[in-house]
Amino acid sequence: MLLIQQYRKPYYRLEQAAGRSSRKKKQALVRSALPARHGFLNHAFKPIAGTAHRELRNRQKVEGDFFQSLDHLAAFYQFTPLQPSAVVFPCNLNLAFEHAKKCMTTINSSVELKVMQDKGRTAIAAEKTFDTGDHLYYIPVKPLHLLLKDRKHKRTAKLLLSLFSMLYRRGVAPHTDNFLGCQYEMIFEWVLENAGDWEPDEQLKMVSDYYAQKWYGEKLFRQIRHPYHGEQFANRIDTYQPQYEWEQEILNLCKLFHALFSQYPDRSFLQQIPPIPEDECDNELIYPDCYLSFFWTDDDGMYESLMESVNNSLQECSRSLDPVSLQFFDNRQERETHDFYFEWRFLLLIDHLCYLLYEMP
Numbered sequence: 001m002l003l004i005q006q007y008r009k010p011y012y013r014l015e016q017a018a019g020r021s022s023r024k025k026k027q028a029l030v031r032s033a034l035p036a037r038h039g040f041l042n043h044a045f046k047p048i049a050g051t052a053h054r055e056l057r058n059r060q061k062v063e064g065d066f067f068q069s070l071d072h073l074a075a076f077y078q079f080t081p082l083q084p085s086a087v088v089f090p091c092n093l094n095l096a097f098e099h100a101k102k103c104m105t106t107i108n109s110s111v112e113l114k115v116m117q118d119k120g121r122t123a124i125a126a127e128k129t130f131d132t133g134d135h136l137y138y139i140p141v142k143p144l145h146l147l148l149k150d151r152k153h154k155r156t157a158k159l160l161l162s163l164f165s166m167l168y169r170r171g172v173a174p175h176t177d178n179f180l181g182c183q184y185e186m187i188f189e190w191v192l193e194n195a196g197d198w199e200p201d202e203q204l205k206m207v208s209d210y211y212a213q214k215w216y217g218e219k220l221f222r223q224i225r226h227p228y229h230g231e232q233f234a235n236r237i238d239t240y241q242p243q244y245e246w247e248q249e250i251l252n253l254c255k256l257f258h259a260l261f262s263q264y265p266d267r268s269f270l271q272q273i274p275p276i277p278e279d280e281c282d283n284e285l286i287y288p289d290c291y292l293s294f295f296w297t298d299d300d301g302m303y304e305s306l307m308e309s310v311n312n313s314l315q316e317c318s319r320s321l322d323p324v325s326l327q328f329f330d331n332r333q334e335r336e337t338h339d340f341y342f343e344w345r346f347l348l349l350i351d352h353l354c355y356l357l358y359e360m361p
Contacts, residue, residue: 001291001311003136003298058120059089065122065330066093066115070100072329073113073124079103100124116328123330130272130323130340132291136310137350138180139164139172142297143357145216156247158232159240161223163254163353164294165230166261170346171269173289174225176218180293180306183313184210187305205301213296221294234258246361253356257349264342272323272343286320292347298358 067083074081082099084092093115101113104126112127144164147157168174175181188210191203198206223229237258242248273288290310297303325338 001134001136001314003138003307061120062122063089063093066124067096069123069329070096072332073100073126076329076333077104077107079107097124114326116326121330123328125329126327126338128325128327128338128340130325130343132320132322132347135291137172137292137347137354138295139167139293139350139354140297140357141175141217141220141294142213142299143360145220147360148220155236155240156250158229159236159250159254162229162233162236163257164224165226166233166257167350168224168294169230169268170261171271171288171292172350173293174217174221175293175295176214176221178289178293179287180289180295180310183306183309184213184296184302187302187309190305202301206305209300209302213300213302217296233261244361246356246359249356253349253352260342260345260349267342269323269343269346272325272340273321274324276321284316284318286314286317288321290314291320292350 067081070081079100082096084095087095097113097115104111104113110128112129114125114127116123116125141164144157144160147153147160150157173179175184188207191198191206191210195203233254237251237254240251240254242251269292270288276285290313295306323340323343325340327333327337
Protein backbone atom coordinates (compact mmCIF):
# COMPACT_ATOMS: atom_id res chain seq x y z
CA MET A 1 0.00 0.00 0.00
CA LEU A 2 1.17 3.53 -0.79
CA LEU A 3 0.92 6.36 1.75
CA ILE A 4 -0.24 9.60 0.08
CA GLN A 5 2.13 12.75 -0.20
CA GLN A 6 -5.99 -12.10 11.27
CA TYR A 7 -6.04 -14.58 13.23
CA ARG A 8 -6.87 -18.13 12.13
CA LYS A 9 -8.21 -20.93 14.30
CA PRO A 10 -5.69 -23.81 14.35
CA TYR A 11 -6.83 -27.09 12.90
CA TYR A 12 -5.88 -30.29 14.61
CA ARG A 13 -6.37 -33.76 13.17
CA LEU A 14 -6.78 -36.57 15.64
CA GLU A 15 -4.86 -39.68 14.62
CA GLN A 16 -4.42 -43.05 16.22
CA ALA A 17 -1.14 -43.44 18.09
CA ALA A 18 1.35 -45.81 16.51
CA GLY A 19 1.28 -49.36 17.85
CA ARG A 20 -2.08 -48.86 19.59
CA SER A 21 -4.37 -50.67 17.18
CA SER A 22 -6.86 -52.87 19.00
CA ARG A 23 -7.79 -54.90 15.95
CA LYS A 24 -5.73 -57.12 13.71
CA LYS A 25 -5.65 -56.19 10.06
CA LYS A 26 -7.32 -58.72 7.78
CA GLN A 27 -6.42 -59.45 4.21
CA ALA A 28 -8.69 -57.64 1.80
CA LEU A 29 -11.06 -59.87 -0.15
CA VAL A 30 -10.49 -60.01 -3.87
CA ARG A 31 -13.70 -60.01 -5.88
CA SER A 32 -14.35 -60.22 -9.56
CA ALA A 33 -15.63 -57.09 -11.28
CA LEU A 34 -19.41 -56.65 -11.24
CA PRO A 35 -21.44 -55.23 -14.11
CA ALA A 36 -21.85 -51.45 -13.78
CA ARG A 37 -25.37 -50.13 -13.16
CA HIS A 38 -26.68 -46.59 -13.72
CA GLY A 39 -28.08 -45.96 -10.26
CA PHE A 40 -29.57 -42.58 -11.18
CA LEU A 41 -32.09 -44.37 -13.44
CA ASN A 42 -33.78 -45.72 -10.32
CA HIS A 43 -33.91 -42.31 -8.56
CA ALA A 44 -36.57 -39.63 -8.98
CA PHE A 45 -35.09 -36.13 -8.70
CA LYS A 46 -37.10 -33.22 -7.37
CA PRO A 47 -37.66 -30.20 -9.64
CA ILE A 48 -35.06 -27.44 -9.32
CA ALA A 49 -37.75 -24.86 -8.56
CA GLY A 50 -39.09 -26.75 -5.58
CA THR A 51 -39.62 -25.66 -2.01
CA ALA A 52 -35.88 -25.41 -1.34
CA HIS A 53 -35.69 -22.10 -3.26
CA ARG A 54 -38.37 -19.82 -1.89
CA GLU A 55 -37.48 -17.00 -4.27
CA LEU A 56 -38.22 -19.25 -7.30
CA ARG A 57 -41.64 -20.52 -6.23
CA ASN A 58 -43.65 -17.88 -8.09
CA ARG A 59 -42.32 -18.75 -11.52
CA GLN A 60 -44.47 -16.48 -13.66
CA LYS A 61 -43.81 -13.36 -11.59
CA VAL A 62 -40.05 -13.99 -11.30
CA GLU A 63 -39.75 -14.62 -15.04
CA GLY A 64 -41.86 -11.61 -15.93
CA ASP A 65 -39.97 -9.22 -13.63
CA PHE A 66 -36.57 -10.56 -14.71
CA PHE A 67 -37.07 -10.32 -18.48
CA GLN A 68 -38.76 -6.93 -18.19
CA SER A 69 -35.75 -5.68 -16.23
CA LEU A 70 -33.44 -7.27 -18.79
CA ASP A 71 -35.20 -5.35 -21.57
CA HIS A 72 -34.70 -2.08 -19.69
CA LEU A 73 -31.01 -2.88 -19.19
CA ALA A 74 -30.50 -3.84 -22.86
CA ALA A 75 -32.24 -0.70 -24.07
CA PHE A 76 -30.08 1.50 -21.83
CA TYR A 77 -26.73 -0.07 -22.76
CA GLN A 78 -27.83 -0.90 -26.33
CA PHE A 79 -27.30 -4.63 -26.71
CA THR A 80 -29.57 -7.44 -27.85
CA PRO A 81 -30.88 -9.50 -24.91
CA LEU A 82 -31.10 -13.28 -25.05
CA GLN A 83 -34.58 -14.82 -24.86
CA PRO A 84 -34.03 -18.59 -24.38
CA SER A 85 -37.69 -19.65 -24.73
CA ALA A 86 -36.81 -23.29 -25.34
CA VAL A 87 -34.94 -23.59 -21.99
CA VAL A 88 -36.78 -24.52 -18.80
CA PHE A 89 -37.05 -22.27 -15.78
CA PRO A 90 -34.82 -21.17 -14.04
CA CYS A 91 -32.05 -22.15 -16.47
CA ASN A 92 -33.48 -19.65 -18.98
CA LEU A 93 -32.85 -16.86 -16.48
CA ASN A 94 -29.29 -17.98 -15.93
CA LEU A 95 -28.49 -18.15 -19.67
CA ALA A 96 -30.00 -14.72 -20.32
CA PHE A 97 -28.13 -13.22 -17.36
CA GLU A 98 -24.76 -14.72 -18.37
CA HIS A 99 -25.27 -13.37 -21.90
CA ALA A 100 -26.00 -9.89 -20.49
CA LYS A 101 -22.84 -10.00 -18.34
CA LYS A 102 -20.78 -11.03 -21.37
CA CYS A 103 -22.16 -8.09 -23.35
CA MET A 104 -21.38 -5.67 -20.51
CA THR A 105 -17.70 -6.69 -20.47
CA THR A 106 -17.31 -5.08 -23.91
CA ILE A 107 -19.69 -2.16 -23.34
CA ASN A 108 -18.60 -1.04 -19.86
CA SER A 109 -16.24 -3.30 -17.96
CA SER A 110 -16.47 -1.14 -14.80
CA VAL A 111 -20.12 -2.17 -14.31
CA GLU A 112 -21.02 -5.50 -12.72
CA LEU A 113 -24.52 -6.94 -13.02
CA LYS A 114 -26.47 -8.46 -10.15
CA VAL A 115 -29.93 -10.04 -9.85
CA MET A 116 -31.64 -8.74 -6.72
CA GLN A 117 -35.01 -9.13 -5.03
CA ASP A 118 -36.81 -6.64 -2.86
CA LYS A 119 -40.33 -7.07 -1.49
CA GLY A 120 -41.02 -9.97 -3.82
CA ARG A 121 -39.91 -8.13 -6.96
CA THR A 122 -36.98 -9.29 -9.10
CA ALA A 123 -34.74 -6.82 -10.95
CA ILE A 124 -31.29 -6.55 -12.49
CA ALA A 125 -29.00 -3.96 -10.94
CA ALA A 126 -25.83 -2.41 -12.36
CA GLU A 127 -23.15 -2.13 -9.67
CA LYS A 128 -20.24 0.26 -9.95
CA THR A 129 -17.36 0.49 -7.46
CA PHE A 130 -15.24 3.51 -6.60
CA ASP A 131 -11.74 2.06 -6.64
CA THR A 132 -9.48 3.55 -3.96
CA GLY A 133 -6.52 1.63 -5.38
CA ASP A 134 -3.59 0.83 -3.12
CA HIS A 135 -3.31 4.26 -1.48
CA LEU A 136 -3.39 4.95 2.24
CA TYR A 137 -5.06 8.25 3.11
CA TYR A 138 -3.46 8.87 6.52
CA ILE A 139 -3.78 12.42 7.86
CA PRO A 140 -1.10 13.42 10.43
CA VAL A 141 -2.48 15.01 13.61
CA LYS A 142 0.80 15.96 15.28
CA PRO A 143 0.99 19.26 13.28
CA LEU A 144 -2.38 20.25 14.77
CA HIS A 145 -1.11 19.34 18.24
CA LEU A 146 1.94 21.59 17.75
CA LEU A 147 -0.19 24.49 16.47
CA LEU A 148 -2.53 24.29 19.45
CA LYS A 149 0.46 24.66 21.78
CA ASP A 150 1.66 27.82 19.99
CA ARG A 151 -0.25 30.98 20.89
CA LYS A 152 0.95 32.73 17.73
CA HIS A 153 -0.95 30.22 15.59
CA LYS A 154 -4.09 29.93 17.69
CA ARG A 155 -6.46 30.97 14.88
CA THR A 156 -4.83 28.58 12.41
CA ALA A 157 -5.06 25.78 14.95
CA LYS A 158 -8.76 26.48 15.59
CA LEU A 159 -9.47 26.48 11.84
CA LEU A 160 -7.71 23.15 11.34
CA LEU A 161 -9.44 21.76 14.42
CA SER A 162 -12.80 22.56 12.83
CA LEU A 163 -11.69 20.97 9.56
CA PHE A 164 -10.50 17.81 11.35
CA SER A 165 -13.81 17.66 13.21
CA MET A 166 -15.69 17.80 9.89
CA LEU A 167 -13.43 15.13 8.36
CA TYR A 168 -14.08 12.88 11.34
CA ARG A 169 -17.83 13.23 10.82
CA ARG A 170 -17.50 12.52 7.11
CA GLY A 171 -15.75 9.18 7.53
CA VAL A 172 -12.09 9.61 8.54
CA ALA A 173 -11.28 7.17 11.36
CA PRO A 174 -9.34 8.20 14.51
CA HIS A 175 -5.96 6.59 15.05
CA THR A 176 -6.47 6.13 18.78
CA ASP A 177 -8.59 3.04 18.18
CA ASN A 178 -9.75 1.04 15.16
CA PHE A 179 -7.15 -0.43 12.83
CA LEU A 180 -4.19 1.92 13.40
CA GLY A 181 -4.70 1.89 17.16
CA CYS A 182 -4.26 -1.89 17.12
CA GLN A 183 -1.16 -1.53 14.94
CA TYR A 184 0.45 0.97 17.33
CA GLU A 185 -0.29 -1.27 20.30
CA MET A 186 1.00 -4.38 18.56
CA ILE A 187 4.31 -2.66 17.69
CA PHE A 188 4.66 -1.40 21.26
CA GLU A 189 4.20 -4.91 22.69
CA TRP A 190 6.63 -6.28 20.14
CA VAL A 191 9.30 -3.75 21.17
CA LEU A 192 8.86 -4.59 24.86
CA GLU A 193 8.95 -8.36 24.34
CA ASN A 194 11.99 -8.27 22.05
CA ALA A 195 14.18 -5.74 23.83
CA GLY A 196 17.36 -7.48 22.69
CA ASP A 197 16.58 -6.73 19.02
CA TRP A 198 16.95 -2.98 19.55
CA GLU A 199 19.64 -0.59 20.59
CA PRO A 200 18.81 0.87 24.03
CA ASP A 201 18.44 4.41 22.68
CA GLU A 202 16.29 3.23 19.76
CA GLN A 203 14.02 1.19 22.00
CA LEU A 204 13.65 4.07 24.46
CA LYS A 205 12.66 6.43 21.64
CA MET A 206 10.03 4.03 20.27
CA VAL A 207 8.51 3.53 23.71
CA SER A 208 8.52 7.29 24.32
CA ASP A 209 6.93 7.97 20.91
CA TYR A 210 4.23 5.37 21.59
CA TYR A 211 3.21 7.02 24.84
CA ALA A 212 3.32 10.47 23.20
CA GLN A 213 0.99 9.51 20.35
CA LYS A 214 -1.35 7.71 22.73
CA TRP A 215 -1.52 10.43 25.38
CA TYR A 216 -1.63 13.50 23.14
CA GLY A 217 -3.62 11.71 20.44
CA GLU A 218 -6.45 10.75 22.80
CA LYS A 219 -6.46 14.23 24.31
CA LEU A 220 -6.63 15.79 20.85
CA PHE A 221 -9.45 13.55 19.67
CA ARG A 222 -11.62 14.53 22.58
CA GLN A 223 -11.58 17.98 20.99
CA ILE A 224 -12.02 16.70 17.43
CA ARG A 225 -15.05 14.62 18.40
CA HIS A 226 -16.77 17.59 20.07
CA PRO A 227 -19.55 18.84 17.75
CA TYR A 228 -18.86 22.50 18.61
CA HIS A 229 -15.73 22.69 16.46
CA GLY A 230 -17.50 21.29 13.42
CA GLU A 231 -20.34 23.77 13.88
CA GLN A 232 -17.83 26.66 13.93
CA PHE A 233 -16.17 25.65 10.64
CA ALA A 234 -17.91 28.23 8.42
CA ASN A 235 -17.55 31.02 10.99
CA ARG A 236 -13.83 30.37 11.44
CA ILE A 237 -13.30 30.44 7.68
CA ASP A 238 -15.01 33.84 7.44
CA THR A 239 -13.04 35.41 10.29
CA TYR A 240 -9.63 33.89 9.52
CA GLN A 241 -6.95 36.31 8.31
CA PRO A 242 -3.84 34.59 6.91
CA GLN A 243 -0.49 36.20 7.56
CA TYR A 244 1.70 34.38 5.04
CA GLU A 245 1.50 31.99 2.08
CA TRP A 246 1.11 28.68 3.95
CA GLU A 247 -1.80 30.04 5.98
CA GLN A 248 -3.43 31.34 2.79
CA GLU A 249 -3.20 27.87 1.26
CA ILE A 250 -4.77 26.38 4.39
CA LEU A 251 -7.64 28.88 4.12
CA ASN A 252 -8.16 28.12 0.43
CA LEU A 253 -8.27 24.40 1.13
CA CYS A 254 -10.77 24.86 3.95
CA LYS A 255 -13.01 26.83 1.58
CA LEU A 256 -12.91 23.96 -0.91
CA PHE A 257 -13.83 21.48 1.80
CA HIS A 258 -16.66 23.72 2.97
CA ALA A 259 -18.01 24.02 -0.58
CA LEU A 260 -17.99 20.22 -0.93
CA PHE A 261 -19.75 19.73 2.41
CA SER A 262 -22.34 22.36 1.46
CA GLN A 263 -22.98 20.62 -1.87
CA TYR A 264 -23.40 17.26 -0.08
CA PRO A 265 -24.72 18.17 3.39
CA ASP A 266 -25.69 14.60 4.36
CA ARG A 267 -22.98 12.64 2.57
CA SER A 268 -20.06 10.77 4.13
CA PHE A 269 -17.41 8.53 2.66
CA LEU A 270 -18.92 5.56 4.52
CA GLN A 271 -22.42 6.10 3.16
CA GLN A 272 -21.98 3.90 0.09
CA ILE A 273 -19.85 1.19 1.70
CA PRO A 274 -21.72 -2.11 1.08
CA PRO A 275 -22.63 -4.53 3.89
CA ILE A 276 -20.27 -7.44 4.49
CA PRO A 277 -21.39 -10.70 2.82
CA GLU A 278 -22.29 -13.42 5.32
CA ASP A 279 -19.99 -15.94 3.63
CA GLU A 280 -16.93 -13.68 3.76
CA CYS A 281 -14.50 -13.73 6.67
CA ASP A 282 -13.88 -10.42 8.46
CA ASN A 283 -10.10 -10.71 8.39
CA GLU A 284 -10.11 -11.09 4.59
CA LEU A 285 -11.40 -7.55 4.01
CA ILE A 286 -9.71 -4.16 3.99
CA TYR A 287 -12.14 -1.90 5.85
CA PRO A 288 -12.33 1.87 5.23
CA ASP A 289 -10.63 2.64 8.57
CA CYS A 290 -7.59 0.71 7.25
CA TYR A 291 -6.96 3.14 4.39
CA LEU A 292 -8.79 6.33 5.46
CA SER A 293 -7.67 7.46 8.90
CA PHE A 294 -5.91 10.02 11.02
CA PHE A 295 -2.51 8.99 12.34
CA TRP A 296 0.09 10.57 14.58
CA THR A 297 3.09 11.52 12.43
CA ASP A 298 5.69 10.30 9.96
CA ASP A 299 8.71 11.71 11.82
CA ASP A 300 8.87 9.58 14.95
CA GLY A 301 10.60 6.31 15.80
CA MET A 302 7.49 4.19 15.17
CA TYR A 303 6.68 5.29 11.63
CA GLU A 304 8.74 2.75 9.68
CA SER A 305 7.58 -0.14 11.85
CA LEU A 306 4.00 1.12 11.59
CA MET A 307 4.01 1.18 7.78
CA GLU A 308 5.67 -2.23 7.60
CA SER A 309 3.05 -3.67 9.94
CA VAL A 310 0.19 -2.04 8.02
CA ASN A 311 1.40 -3.38 4.67
CA ASN A 312 1.94 -6.87 6.05
CA SER A 313 -1.58 -6.91 7.50
CA LEU A 314 -3.30 -5.60 4.37
CA GLN A 315 -1.43 -7.89 1.99
CA GLU A 316 -3.17 -10.84 3.62
CA CYS A 317 -6.60 -9.45 2.71
CA SER A 318 -8.44 -10.50 -0.42
CA ARG A 319 -10.23 -7.26 -1.31
CA SER A 320 -11.05 -3.74 -0.16
CA LEU A 321 -14.43 -2.44 0.99
CA ASP A 322 -14.85 0.59 -1.29
CA PRO A 323 -17.93 2.74 -1.97
CA VAL A 324 -20.44 1.04 -4.25
CA SER A 325 -23.37 2.45 -6.25
CA LEU A 326 -26.38 0.44 -7.50
CA GLN A 327 -28.71 1.41 -10.33
CA PHE A 328 -31.83 -0.76 -10.58
CA PHE A 329 -33.48 -1.49 -13.91
CA ASP A 330 -36.93 -2.40 -12.66
CA ASN A 331 -38.04 0.66 -14.65
CA ARG A 332 -36.67 2.35 -17.75
CA GLN A 333 -33.62 4.51 -17.00
CA GLU A 334 -32.85 7.75 -18.82
CA ARG A 335 -29.35 8.34 -17.49
CA GLU A 336 -26.64 6.76 -15.36
CA THR A 337 -27.16 7.49 -11.67
CA HIS A 338 -23.77 6.36 -10.32
CA ASP A 339 -22.31 9.33 -8.46
CA PHE A 340 -18.87 9.20 -6.86
CA TYR A 341 -18.05 12.89 -7.12
CA PHE A 342 -18.10 13.36 -3.34
CA GLU A 343 -15.73 10.42 -2.73
CA TRP A 344 -13.37 11.49 -5.51
CA ARG A 345 -13.27 15.13 -4.41
CA PHE A 346 -13.04 14.20 -0.73
CA LEU A 347 -9.91 12.06 -1.20
CA LEU A 348 -8.36 14.57 -3.58
CA LEU A 349 -8.66 17.37 -1.02
CA ILE A 350 -7.34 15.09 1.75
CA ASP A 351 -4.31 14.38 -0.42
CA HIS A 352 -3.62 18.12 -0.67
CA LEU A 353 -4.25 18.60 3.06
CA CYS A 354 -1.59 16.01 3.90
CA TYR A 355 0.86 17.80 1.63
CA LEU A 356 0.29 21.12 3.42
CA LEU A 357 0.57 19.53 6.88
CA TYR A 358 3.91 17.95 5.94
CA GLU A 359 5.09 21.34 4.65
CA MET A 360 4.05 23.22 7.80
CA PRO A 361 6.72 25.86 8.62
